[in-house]
Amino acid sequence: MATLLYITAHPHDETVSYSMAAGKSFLDAYKKEKPEDAVVHLDLYNMDIPQIDADVFSGWGKLRTGSSFDQLSEEEKRKVSRLSELTDQFVEADKYVFVTPLWNFSFPPVMKKYIDSLCTAGKTFKYTDSGSVGLLTDKKALHIQARGGVYSEGPAQDLEMGHRYLTVILNFFGVPSLQGLFIEGHNQYPDRAEEIKQKGIEEAAQLAKNF
Numbered sequence: 530m531a532t533l534l535y536i537t538a539h540p541h542d543e544t545v546s547y548s549m550a551a552g553k554s555f556l557d558a559y560k561k562e563k564p565e566d567a568v569v570h571l572d573l574y575n576m577d578i579p580q581i582d583a584d585v586f587s588g589w590g591k592l593r594t595g596s597s598f599d600q601l602s603e604e605e606k607r608k609v610s611r612l613s614e615l616t617d618q619f620v621e622a623d624k625y626v627f628v629t630p631l632w633n634f635s636f637p638p639v640m641k642k643y644i645d646s647l648c649t650a651g652k653t654f655k656y657t658d659s660g661s662v663g664l665l666t667d668k669k670a671l672h673i674q675a676r677g678g679v680y681s682e683g684p685a686q687d688l689e690m691g692h693r694y695l696t697v698i699l700n701f702f703g704v705p706s707l708q709g710l711f712i713e714g715h716n717q718y719p720d721r722a723e724e725i726k727q728k729g730i731e732e733a734a735q736l737a738k739n740f
Contacts, residue, residue, distance in 0.1 A: 548675035663703020677716030
């Protein structure tokens, strides 16, 4: 049995969001294809994800210099332990599906906040004499992203930074590759919006069969 983390960073559900509609299609097909797998939905907009702040740096610093966990302040304990929980959950999972819109050429800030919580030396990567090495080399990952314009070709291709960032960070973690499903152009071509949406929904269901 494998564990899939279904990670969504969108304030809307599938009735409004094109990326969430494709994500739901993927998830429904995946559960049907692999009913024995565990699926955990992380709705980043409704989760406790501590910001990397002074409390976190202070807590980490105390632990690195030999202090026990009990010597941390209550805020340091809460934030440091929650970040550790999120990282452990990510490491223990086998597959990841990220669902985001393209906002301002990237993704919603809550996704960056979540990714920051996972960048933990000794868990997702390690330092060596020849540089950092990713530790999650046996994982699979997919990014479902809706884009109002067309960014897969032409001059706009260089402006998209959400999928590119996820590709870089997952490679840093050692994940072999990040598949991408892009539902794009529905704002640019409103007369084709429903067609574009349905195509994305269908492609998502097909991807689920071999994921």
